[in-house]
Every structure is written in structure tokens, then in C-alpha cells.
Amino acid sequence: MVVLVGPAGSGKTTWATEHLPEHVVSSDDLRRLVGEADNDLRASADAFAVLDDVVARRLRRKLTTVIDSLGTDPARRETWRRMAADQGIACIAVVFDVPAAQLRRQNGDRAKRVPDDVIRRQLAEWASVLAAVRAEPFDAVHDAEVAALVPRSMTTRAKSAPVAQVATSAPDGTTAPDARRLTFGLQIPQFTWPGGPTEMGERLRSIAVRAEAAGCGSLWVMDHFRQIPMMGPAWADMLESWTTLAHLAACTSTLRLGTLVTGITYRNVAHLAKIVATLDVLSGGRADCGIGLGWFEEEHRAWGWPFPDRSARYAVLEDALQLLPRMWGPGGKRFDGAVLSVADTSCYPRPLQARVPIMVGGSGERRTLALVAQYADACNLFGEPDVVAHKVRVLHEHCARFGRDPAEISVSHLSTVLVGDDPAHVRVLVDSTRPPKVSAERHTRAVNAGTIEQHVARVARYREAGVDSVIVSLPNVADDGAVERFGRVISACAS
Numbered sequence: 405m406v407v408l409v410g411p412a413g414s415g416k417t418t419w420a421t422e423h424l425p426e427h428v429v430s431s432d433d434l435r436r437l438v439g440e441a442d443n444d445l446r447a448s449a450d451a452f453a454v455l456d457d458v459v460a461r462r463l464r465r466k467l468t469t470v471i472d473s474l475g476t477d478p479a480r481r482e483t484w485r486r487m488a489a490d491q492g493i494a495c496i497a498v499v500f501d502v503p504a505a506q507l508r509r510q511n512g513d514r515a516k517r518v519p520d521d522v523i524r525r526q527l528a529e530w531a532s533v534l535a536a537v538r539a540e541p542f543d544a545v546h547d548a549e550v551a552a553l554v555p556r557s558m559t560t561r562a563k564s565a566p567v568a569q570v571a572t573s574a575p576d577g578t579t580a581p582d583a584r585r586l587t588f589g590l591q592i593p594q595f596t597w598p599g600g601p602t603e604m605g606e607r608l609r610s611i612a613v614r615a616e617a618a619g620c621g622s623l624w625v626m627d628h629f630r631q632i633p634m635m636g637p638a639w640a641d642m643l644e645s646w647t648t649l650a651h652l653a654a655c656t657s658t659l660r661l662g663t664l665v666t667g668i669t670y671r672n673v674a675h676l677a678k679i680v681a682t683l684d685v686l687s688g689g690r691a692d693c694g695i696g697l698g699w700f701e702e703e704h705r706a707w708g709w710p711f712p713d714r715s716a717r718y719a720v721l722e723d724a725l726q727l728l729p730r731m732w733g734p735g736g737k738r739f740d741g742a743v744l745s746v747a748d749t750s751c752y753p754r755p756l757q758a759r760v761p762i763m764v765g766g767s768g769e770r771r772t773l774a775l776v777a778q779y780a781d782a783c784n785l786f787g788e789p790d791v792v793a794h795k796v797r798v799l800h801e802h803c804a805r806f807g808r809d810p811a812e813i814s815v816s817h818l819s820t821v822l823v824g825d826d827p828a829h830v831r832v833l834v835d836s837t838r839p840p841k842v843s844a845e846r847h848t849r850a851v852n853a854g855t856i857e858q859h860v861a862r863v864a865r866y867r868e869a870g871v872d873s874v875i876v877s878l879p880n881v882a883d884d885g886a887v888e889r890f891g892r893v894i895s896a897c898a899s
Contacts, residue, residue, distance in 0.1 A: 405463065405488040409475035409537050410500025411526040412518040413511035419500070419548050420472050427845065429458050431473035452480070459484065463491040468845050476526070476533045481540065494543040501534060501547065584814065586867060588894045589622035589875035590615045590887070591664055591818060594631070595641040597882045604641070608648070609655045611881055618891025619898070622660040622692065623652060624875060627667055630703055638706075646679050653687035660690050664784060664818060664875070665765035667698030669709060669717060673724045674746050677731035681755045689756035693728065694784070696765035697721055697772075718771055719743045725762065725779035732760055763816070769798045777802035782814035784875070789865040792817055796870030816873035817866050822853040822880065823889040830855060837879045851879050859893045 406424070408416040420428045434454050439447025455471070462469045471484060475497070488495035502510070504527050511518050538545050590611075597607050612623055625648050626632070631640035649661045661683065666676065676693075684691035697717045698704075704711040712720070723741030727749070730739050736750030763782035766772040776783040777799060785792050796815055803810040822837065824830030830853050831844075838847035847853070854862065863874055880886045 405459070405484065405493055405495045406468070406470045407475050407481060407484055407495065407497045407542075408470065408472050408500065409481075409497055409533070410502065411476075411507055411530055412474065412523065413507050414500035414502040415510065415548065416472055416475075416500055419498075420470050424468065424470050426843075427468045428470045428472050429455055429462070431455055431471075434458075456483065456487075460487055463487055463493055466491070466493065466849075474526075475537075476529070478536055478540075481537070485540070485542065497537050497540075497542045497545045498548050499534060499537055499545060501530075584811075584872045586863075586897060587621040587873045588619060588890075588897075589624055589660075589816070589873060590620045590881075590890070591624040591626070591875055591877040592881060593626050593635050593877050595643055596636065601641065604643075605651065607882060608643075608651065611887060612652045612656050612659065614887040616656050616659050618887050619894035620659065620891075622662065622873070622875070623656070624662050624664040624694070625649065627663040627665060627670065627694075628700065628703060629670075629707060632700060632703075646683065649683055649691075650686065653683060653690065657688075658690075660692050661687055662692030662763065663694045665694035665696040665763065667700070668695055668721045668724055669698040669704065669711065673720070673727055673744060674731060674749070674751075676724075677728050677751055680728070680760055681732055681751050681753065684755035684757055684760055685753050691755065691757070692761050692763060692782075694763040694765055695721065695724060695728075716743070718775075721764075722775055722779075725764070725775060728762060729759065761814075763814075767795050769795070773799045774802045774806075776813060777806050777808050777810075780813065782816060782873070784816045784818055785871070786818060789869040792866060792871060793869035814873055815871050816875050817871045818875045818877075820851045820879060821859060821876045821890070822851040822878070823859055823886070823893060824853065824855055825889070826855055833880065856889065856892050856896060859890075860896045863893065863897050 406427075408420060410416050417430065417432070420430075431448075431451055434451035435441070435444050435447045438450040438454060452473075455473070459469055459471060473480075475481065481497075485495045507527065508523060511523055592608070592611065595604060595608070597604065599607065615623055625643070625645045627645040628642060629644065630638045631642045645663045645666065649663070652659070652661055671679075676695075680691050680693045697714070698711075701711045703709075719742050723744040726741060727739050727744055727746060730737075730749050731746075731751045732755050733749075734754070736748045739746045739749050759781070761781040762779070763784055764772060764776045764780045765784045767783070767785045767787075773783065773795065783799065785795050787795075792815075799813065799815070800810045802808075803813070822830070822833050824833050834844050834848050834851075834853050837851065838844060842850075852859075852862070866874060876890065878886050878890060
């Protein structure tokens with residue numbers, strides 16, 4: 405929510421119309437609606453009652469809302485801040501600190517001039533109004549020219565959470581004593597690119613090479629055999645995950661390679677162990693194994709795979725978390741778990757890493773994070789910073805219950821981001837990437853569109869929440885400059 409604050413004639417309506425025309429709720433317009441004209445002061449009480457009702461209804465729908473009124477009444481500002489806070493939405497003030505001479509000139513150019521005595525009174529009070537606004541608990545206070553439309557994760561303050569100092573994984577699988585540094589990864593969930601399958605291999609190679617040069621430490625693909633509904637139609641191009649990672653291993657030298665995440669129902673678990681071990685050997689020790697319950701029932705039905713109930717899938721997942729390290733270790737002893745049995749666990753050549761890191765996808769607090777605390781090396785979380793901070797606290801509680809040092813577990817966060825050079829460029833990218841029939845505002849939120857500076861601030865909030873690995877997918881990843889702009893975010897976070 406954006407609250408415009410400034411004397412009459414300071415340019416608030418012009419600014420709102422230019423920057424966010426679809427999101428403005430205007431007190432003047434509502435006076436015209438409930439009274440005789442937009443300057444019918446007798447209709448002010450009714451106009452503001454309607455304004456507050458409209459604002460409340462928009463906020464419940466999580467819609468960006470710009471309040472175009474004087475904004476000089478502290479009680480009204482407090483009411484609007486409270487309404488935004490109740491819906492978990494950032495409330496930002498945009499102030500119009502216009503010199504008195506300019507304000508009078510702009511008022512003189514209006515079709516309906518504000519009386520001079522009203523302008524004099526507002527100017528006399530303006531210094532104290534401005535000081536009060538800057539002291540009030542808005543999420544941010546901007547001068548008019550620096551405000552921008554950004555998703556909530558880039559504007560709200562993350563609730564503080566204890567952040568463990570965690571150790572860095574060395575190439576041999578041991579842990580180094582220094583604090584875990586922040587790392588970045590790129591996920592590629594879509595392959596419907598210009599040129600189609602004929603150019604797909606070369607384009608994928610180019611993206612990976614550019615990601616490596618931009619400072620990404622890891623590259624991830626989904627483990628699906630047809631496109632998932634959130635990303636496109638079932639017939640959209642989708643590459644098999646582990647084959648794709650083998651291709652990427654051959655054209656990169658430092659990127660860690662993994663799936664976000666392999667469904668535990670898709671493959672025999674011992675066979676999965678062999679696939680991962682092979683990738684680790686051929687990549688020079690760069691494999692990560694992401695696994696999860698599997699959720700896409702339609703995909704299972706389409707290809708004839710059984711889709712057990714959730715409890716049964718959890719049982720397989722827990723066995724797999726114990727079987728996989730056994731397969732990658734020396735010897736070939738039998739494994740008998742709750743539901744999985746393997747007569748011979750030998751797997752040669754063994755991975756080059758002493759322990760291939762296992763990431764568990766999902767953030768269920770009762771079972772999934774408990775399995776992470778017992779067996780895994782990493783977890784991947786979703787959501788806003790306050791949600792992630794809560795999940796990290798739950799994970800630490802499970803660690804305490806199982807006697808596990810939370811410093812041994814990496815916490816990653818996956819989201820879609822769109823990175824622009826400046827607010828105008830962000831708007832161009834939003835318009836060029838948004839699907840048909842999806843509003844610019846909704847798409848902005850969905851892809852976390854923002855400038856490089858805003859993404860740096862967003863990363864800081866996730867870091868505060870306990871994240872040490874930021875993984876993103878770029879909706880325009882195949883476009884020139886997209887990966888490189890994210891690289892500028894990485895560089896800025898490292899400086």
C-alpha cells in the first residue's frame with residue numbers, strides 16, 4: 405500500500421496516474437461519487453468512509469493500493485498502516501516535498517484552483533507533517549521520484565530469527581571451520597525457447613556457461629517428465645533431469661549440479677543411487693541429490709507409475725535417506741529398511757565426494773523437517789522471509805530433539821525472480837514476460853520483479869531468516885542479459 409502525502413497541488417494525482425494508474429483510490433473521485441463534485445467538502449466524511457472500505461477490500465485481495473488524498477491527517481495514516489499490517493502488506497509513504505513557489509505555480513495551473521488561504525495553511529503546517537511522516541512506522545518513506553511497484557518480499561521487514569553459523573562443505577565432504585558463505589544457484593524449469601529442440605542443447609549450454617561466469621555456484625533442474633501445470637501445458641518441452649545434468653557437467657567446470665527435487669516414486673532407489681554416483685564421477689565431484697515425496701499424481705497416472713498414499717511415500721523417503729549414503733559408501737552389505745530392501749548395496753565407481761549432499765524438498769513441519777534433521781544435508785524452503793524464518797526455527801527444534809547440530813544443514817530458498825536495471829526497465833520486462841490475461845500487478849508479484857538494488861535487499865532479508873543458498877529461476881533466462889543481471893545481484897551481495 406502506498407500513501408501519498410503532500411499539500412494540494414503538489415503533484416500527487418499526476419504522479420499516481422503516471423506510475424500506478426490501475427491501483428489508485430482517490431478521495432477527490434469519491435467526493436464526486438457521493439457528493440456534488442470533487443471539491444464538495446460536505447461529502448468528505450462519506451468519501452473517506454467509502455475510501456476506507458475500498459482500501460480494506462483491495463488489501464484483502466493482496467492488491468497494490470495507492471491512496472491519493474492529502475495524507476496529512478496522522479489519524480488516517482495510522483488507520484491505513486494498521487489496515488495494511490492486518491493483511492501482512494507493506495505500507496509505504498511517498499512524500500511530495502514541493503517548494504512553496506512551485507506549489508503555488510502548479511495550483512495556479514489547475515482547472516479548479518485551491519483557495520490561496522488553504523494553500524497558505526497547508527504550507528505552514530507542511531514542515532511538521534513531513535517530520536511526523538518520516539518518524540512514523542511506515543515500512544519505507546520515499547520522495548516521489550524513487551518509489552516503485554515491487555513485491556512484498558522486497559518491501560517488508562523480515563522478522564528476526566536466530567541464524568546458525570554453519571560450516572562450509574569441503575570437496576572431500578568434510579566441514580570447514582569457517583561460517584557458511586552465502587551461495588547462489590540457478591534453476592531451469594522450462595525449456596520452451598526460440599529455436600525449439602534443434603537449438604535446445606546449445607542454448608542450454610550457453611545458459612549454464614553464463615551462469616557459471618556470473619557467479620552462480622549451482623544449477624538445478626526439476627525432475628518431471630512432462631511440464632507441471634504451474635509452468636505450462638503438459639505438451640511443453642521438458643527434458644529428463646539426470647540426462648540433462650550430465651550434459652551440463654560436460655560444459656561447465658565449477659557448478660554444482662542437482663535436481664529440485666527427484667520424486668522418490670519415479671525410480672528404483674538403488675538405481676537412483678547409481679545415476680547420482682555416475683554424475684558425481686563424470687562431473688569431478690559436483691553432484692547434489694535432491695529428493696522429495698513426489699506430488700504430481702497426474703504424471704504418475706499418465707506414465708503408469710504407482711502413486712502410493714502420502715504415508716507410504718514418506719516411508720519410502722525415510723528408507724531412501726538411509727539407503728543412498730549406504731550405496732555410495734564402501735562395501736556391499738544388504739540393506740533392509742521399513743519398506744525397501746536391497747540385497748547388495750555395492751555401487752562402483754563410488755562418488756568422488758566422501759558424501760554426496762542430500763537435499764530434501766518440502767517444508768512440512770511435523771515430518772519433512774524432522775527427516776531433514778535426522779538424515780539430510782540440506783533443505784529447500786519456499787515463502788516470504790517471515791515464513792522461512794519460522795520454518796528454520798522448527799528445523800532447529802527438530803535438530804535439538806535428534807541431537808543434530810543445525811550448522812550441518814544448509815537452508816536454501818527457491819523463487820522466481822525478474823531483474824531489471826531500473827524501475828522503467830522492470831516494467832518493460834514485466835510486460836514482455838507476463839502471460840495473456842494476467843495483470844501486470846499479479847505477474848510482478850509472481851516473478852518478484854524488481855531492480856538489482858531491490859533484489860539485493862530481498863536477499864538480505866532471506867539471509868536474516870536463515871537462508872544460506874539463494875536459488876532462483878529466471879522467466880526470461882534465454883534472453884540476452886538476464887543471467888548477467890542476476891550476476892550483478894550476486895556481485896553486490898558479495899561486496
